[in-house]
Amino acid sequence: MSRQLxxxxxxxxxxxxxxxSVESDELVIFDGEDFTIYKLIVKAPGPVIPANRKARRAAHAAKRKAQSA
Incomplete structure (x- = not known):
C-alpha cells in the first residue's frame, strides 16, 4: 500500500x-516518486474539465474525499 505524500x-x-511551480490549470497526480502533470481544459462558463479520464477520476475521488472530511 502506498503512503500519502x-x-x-x-x-x-x-x-x-x-x-x-504548477499552474492553476494543471493537475499533478503522484504515484510514489513518479508523477504525471495534466493540463486542464476550461470551457466557459462551466467548471474545469480534466483533459483525460484518469485525471477526471482523480478529481472525482478528491472531491469525494473532501466532502467526507
Whole structure:
C-alpha cells in the first residue's frame, strides 16, 4: 500500500525535475516518486474539465474525499 505524500515531499520531487511551480490549470497526480502533470481544459462558463479520464477520476475521488472530511 502506498503512503500519502506530504506537500513538502511533492514539492521536493517536482523540484528534482526542475519544476518550481504548477499552474492553476494543471493537475499533478503522484504515484510514489513518479508523477504525471495534466493540463486542464476550461470551457466557459462551466467548471474545469480534466483533459483525460484518469485525471477526471482523480478529481472525482478528491472531491469525494473532501466532502467526507
Amino acid at each position: 506530504s506537500r513538502a515531499d511533492q514539492d521536493e520531487i517536482l523540484a528534482r525535475h526542475g519544476i518550481t
